[in-house]
Amino acid sequence: MANKILAVLEQREGxxxxxAFETVGMAAKLASELNLEVEAVVTGNEISNINDIGSYGxxxxxxxxxxxxxxYSSSGYRDAVTDYANESDADYLLLANTSxxxxxxxxxxxxxNAGCIMDCVNIDVSSGNLIATRPVYAGKALxxxxxxxxxxxxxxxxxxxxxxxGGSSSPQIEVRExxxxxxxxxxxxxxxxxxxxxxxxxxxxxxxxxxxxxxxHFDLIEELADLLGGAVGASRPVVDAGWxxxxxxxxxxxxxxxxxxYIACAISGAIQHLAGMSSSKYIVAINKDKEAPIFSVADYxxxxxxxxxxxxxxxxxxxxxA
Amino acid sequence: xxxxxxxxxxxxxxxKVKVSSDGVSIDPTGVTYIINPYDEYAVEEALSTKxxxxxxxxxxxxxxxxxxxxxxxxxxxxxxADSGVLLKDDNPRDSFAVAKALSEEIKAQGCELVxxxxxxxxxxxxxxxxxxxxxxxxxxxxxxxxxxxxxxxxTAEREIEGGxxxxxxVLPAVLTAQKxxxxxxxxxxxxxxxxKKKTIEEKPAADAESLTEVLKMHLPPPKKAGRILxxxxxxxxxLVSLLREEAKVL
Ligand SMILES: Cc1cc2nc3c(=O)[nH]c(=O)nc-3n(C[C@H](O)[C@H](O)[C@H](O)COP(=O)(O)OP(=O)(O)OC[C@H]3O[C@@H](n4cnc5c(N)ncnc54)[C@H](O)[C@@H]3O)c2cc1C
Ligand SMILES: Nc1ncnc2c1ncn2[C@@H]1O[C@H](COP(=O)(O)O)[C@@H](O)[C@H]1O
Numbered sequence: 001m002a003n004k005i006l007a008v009l010e011q012r013e014g015x016x017x018x019x020a021f022e023t024v025g026m027a028a029k030l031a032s033e034l035n036l037e038v039e040a041v042v043t044g045n046e047i048s049n050i051n052d053i054g055s056y057g058x059x060x061x062x063x064x065x066x067x068x069x070x071x072y073s074s075s076g077y078r079d080a081v082t083d084y085a086n087e088s089d090a091d092y093l094l095l096a097n098t099s100x101x102x103x104x105x106x107x108x109x110x111x112x113n114a115g116c117i118m119d120c121v122n123i124d125v126s127s128g129n130l131i132a133t134r135p136v137y138a139g140k141a142l143x144x145x146x147x148x149x150x151x152x153x154x155x156x157x158x159x160x161x162x163x164x165x166g167g168s169s170s171p172q173i174e175v176r177e178x179x180x181x182x183x184x185x186x187x188x189x190x191x192x193x194x195x196x197x198x199x200x201x202x203x204x205x206x207x208x209x210x211x212x213x214x215x216x217h218f219d220l221i222e223e224l225a226d227l228l229g230g231a232v233g234a235s236r237p238v239v240d241a242g243w244x245x246x247x248x249x250x251x252x253x254x255x256x257x258x259x260x261x262y263i264a265c266a267i268s269g270a271i272q273h274l275a276g277m278s279s280s281k282y283i284v285a286i287n288k289d290k291e292a293p294i295f296s297v298a299d300y301x302x303x304x305x306x307x308x309x310x311x312x313x314x315x316x317x318x319x320x321x322a
Numbered sequence: 323x324x325x326x327x328x329x330x331x332x333x334x335x336x337x338k339v340k341v342s343s344d345g346v347s348i349d350p351t352g353v354t355y356i357i358n359p360y361d362e363y364a365v366e367e368a369l370s371t372k373x374x375x376x377x378x379x380x381x382x383x384x385x386x387x388x389x390x391x392x393x394x395x396x397x398x399x400x401x402x403a404d405s406g407v408l409l410k411d412d413n414p415r416d417s418f419a420v421a422k423a424l425s426e427e428i429k430a431q432g433c434e435l436v437x438x439x440x441x442x443x444x445x446x447x448x449x450x451x452x453x454x455x456x457x458x459x460x461x462x463x464x465x466x467x468x469x470x471x472x473x474x475x476x477t478a479e480r481e482i483e484g485g486x487x488x489x490x491x492v493l494p495a496v497l498t499a500q501k502x503x504x505x506x507x508x509x510x511x512x513x514x515x516x517x518k519k520k521t522i523e524e525k526p527a528a529d530a531e532s533l534t535e536v537l538k539m540h541l542p543p544p545k546k547a548g549r550i551l552x553x554x555x556x557x558x559x560x561l562v563s564l565l566r567e568e569a570k571v572l
Pocket of ligand 2: 358417438442446450
């Protein structure tokens with residue numbers, strides 16, 4: 001029988017990411033439902049906010065430490081986490097479905113002979129069994145999956161399981177220096193996109209489509225996104241035309257997003273676009289064609305000219321933020 | 323060098339998903355199948371790498387699936403791949419079992435460089451390439467938008483949240499392709515004709531057990547039709563107040 005859940009956390013530049021706390025919260029919840037022990041493990045060098053884990057329900061953190069772990073190394077992280085998972089007899093590993101999680105989870109899966117269930121949006125426990133739900137076909141359908149192997153690696157979609165901080169106890173932190181890590185595959189440089197929030201991690205997204213007519217009009221989209229503390233998204237033709245970078249594309253061949261609020265500006269709502277964003281909590285559509293399919297998924301719509309509506313929306317938001 | 327490309331045969335992205343009567347998969351009636359879009363980038367990268375390496379290189383395309391997957395293999399052959407292998411398997415299996423079959427074949431063929439797509443647009447697992455790499459003991463860099471090979475040293479760029487990572491590793495290796503890596507070539511008429519003549523080797527996929535099981539496929543609850551608040555900026559104040567008071571997202 002399974003005896004331990006390990007939350008495998010992600011840090012970037014010495015900071016645990018928000019999705020790490022979501023992972024901690026979910027691991028703690030599963031542990032109590034399955035009546036298992038739970039621990040967190042994080043690979044890195046100095047980690048400034050490691051103590052914050054205590055408020056999310058895990059009392060013991062293993063810090064696998066090495067100066068070379070400041071940057072991600074799939075081979076190094078894999079070996080360090082595998083060794084600890086084996087030593088601590090963990091049967092469940094939980095990660096966030098981020099770039100790192102998607103890379104690392106399957107490597108750990110093979111090492112531990114554990115099946116992988118990726119990108120879960122719900123995890124149910126009934127009579128001691130775990131059933132995970134994940135989107136397929138970019139969210140056009142969902143599947144319920146159960147593990148068949150004794151060990152299992154699960155990743156959870158960022159932004160779905162909002163962690164609720166409880167009391168704040170300081171966790172017990174066990175630092176383990178990892179000597180001569182395996183750096184066969186390693187990140188040698190990180191090129192940061194200038195200070196912009198990534199669509200996949202944003203809680204609010206303002207997205208523009210072909211109806212924006214040209215890259216210069218994305219000033220409006222950017223201004224609204226900045227005001228709301230959100231990210232800029234785009235439909236595929238906008239990216240293909242080079243108006244916006246590919247990293248902003250939302251949809252079946254772009255990113256799948258589930259923010260609290262998605263504002264679609266001059267986007268028709270083609271099936272491939274809807275696939276990537278229809279699980280957003282609230283959707284607003286601004287489109288001059290009232291028959292546009294985007295309105296079939298929008299909670300609120302304005303069937304008007306984006307160049308008339310957006311400036312007014314920006315002004316109204318400025319008023320409430322003032 | 324022998325380069326392998328793994329390709330999967332998937333429903334067109336315009337497909338409206340209906341659940342089949344088995345309750346665990348999609349109803350294929352009326353669905354058009356295509357080569358997985360990301361696998362086209364993988365094929366292109368394999369072909370251009372072969373062209374750079376010259377003489378003794380070749381590209382083999384491998385797919386695990388039913389007879390129908392031959393169409394997708396054929397498409398890669400028409401783009402210029404040298405040979406194709408269908409690892410026959412009519413029963414759906416999880417990524418673990420698919421990766422096991424792929425890795426056995428890659429090993430048998432002695433391929434040191436492997437390209438996959440970053441994700442197949444059916445099950446969106448995003449892990450097959452990494453699993454194959456790990457099963458073979460190869461290095462792996464997923465989701466690449468740039469690829470450079472010098473001797474046995476690989477430098478690749480991959481897209482992650484908020485930027486790009488430059489990653490170094492060595493052969494043998496598996497890379498998974500992201501949009502932006504290259505512009506896939508069109509199959510020329512001659513390519514299409516030659517592809518028709520190439521034989522696709524068929525063999526049963528290696529036995530391997532799935533480590534996960536799909537219990538049920540279901541559709542997301544339909545979104546209730548929303549409200550159109552107006553046709554111009556006079557609707558903006560109502561929109562903002564709904565977002566604050568009803569949706570509570572501002
Ligand atoms: C294999 C494949 C994968 C794909 N993947 C994706 C994907 O990941 N993401 C994606 O987005 N698409 C994807 N697509 C493309 C998709 O099919 C659509 O072509 C695309 O989503 C349309 O983008 P759009 O809504 O911006 O443009 P359009 O469909 O041209 O719509 C523009 C909209 O703007 C409105 N409009 C114009 N002017 C104004 C104005 N002044 N004020 C208000 N409204 C205005 C119009 O009414 C129209 O509805 C994919 C397609 C294929 C074949
Ligand atoms: N049945 C298959 N046969 C061959 N290659 C596959 C198969 N399934 C997935 N792949 C490869 O693995 C990549 C990622 O798939 P996935 O992990 O299913 O999202 C795809 O882009 C293909 O390159």
